[in-house]
Amino acid sequence: MTAPATLDEAAVLVEPPLRAKRRMPPARVLSQALFYVVLVVLAAIYIYPFLVQVSTSFKTDAEATQSPLNLIPNYFTTAAYERLFTRSDYPVWFMNSTIVTICVTIGRVFFVSLAGYALARLHFRGRAVIFALVVAVMSVPGVILLIPRFLVLNQIGIFDTYAGMILPLLVDAAGVFIMKNFFESIPVEVEEAARIDGAGTFRTFWSVVLPMARPALVTILILSFQGSWNELNHFIVSTQSPGLTTLTKGVAGLAAGGLGQGNQFPLQMAAAAIMTVPVAVLFFIFQRRIMNTSEGAVKG
Structure with a gap:
């Protein structure tokens, strides 16, 4: 038996054969997908009030009253923060x-x-x-x-x-x-x-x-x-x-x-x-x- 000509050929000879990846059963894939969906929903439920809090802090009083759950202010303002640190x-x-x-x-x-x-x-x-x-x-x-x-x-x-x-x-x-x-x-x-x-x-x-x-x-x-x-x-x-x-x-x-x-x-x-x-x-x-x-x- 002749020796391999290059180091790359030698590495190929000693490299173990790759194992075939096992496919997950469809039922398990579906259960994991549902599990992650539930986690995402729960995370959104917990994070959403905080996002509303931060968004509302950059709204005007009128907009905060009319659309309190809107995450994107129609008119972005830092008046609330300025009032906190300068007039309180x-x-x-x-x-x-x-x-x-x-x-x-x-x-x-x-x-x-x-x-x-x-x-x-x-x-x-x-x-x-x-x-x-x-x-x-x-x-x-x-x-x-x-x-x-x-x-x-x-x-x-x-x-x-x-x-x-x-x-x-x-x-x-x-x-x-x-x-x-x-x-x-x-x-x-x-x-x-x-x-x-x-x-x-x-x-x-x-x-x-x-x-x-x-x-x-x-x-x-x-x-x-x-x-x-x-x-x-x-x-x-x-x-x-x-x-x-x-x-x-x-x-x-x-x-x-x-x-x-x-x-x-x-x-x-x-x-x-x-x-x-x-x-x-x-x-x-x-x-x-x-x-x-x-x-x-x-x-x-």
């Missing part, structure tokens, strides 16, 4: 929401991580009772706690302050629950190795365990940011000064006609559209890291 306190509301949200997000990620690690790893008397209370708090509607929260804030002298807006939101029972369960999924051998090297409890938590809990931390970060950014009830009972008004409280006032007569649909939709941007950006940045439990596994 919207920049102040945005600044207050940003300050509170950043402080609450950082503080909640830190404190719920500490609490979750303590409940998952530290052995102390009453640990089971404390965890049962944390789970019980998750079942209590937040509206029930509004009046007691107002009384406590007023009694300790932090009502109508940034401290009163931030401190009650720093710890979340659901966050503690998530972090405890994730810490329990991390092998104990990792911490034992760190203690053999001389690391203390906090050093082991901070330098070894916490980096392995990155998926849970990202989940808590997104939930904390979204929850504090969209919080309304707590800010109603914790503040009364116009200078401490947040976006949710201010936009609620706009919905009640806080900037004049008329329906003000473009103004309200513009305010709501801007509110959704930070949460949407944060979610799209970190969505692939949410509770990916494959991270943090011990590599051999």
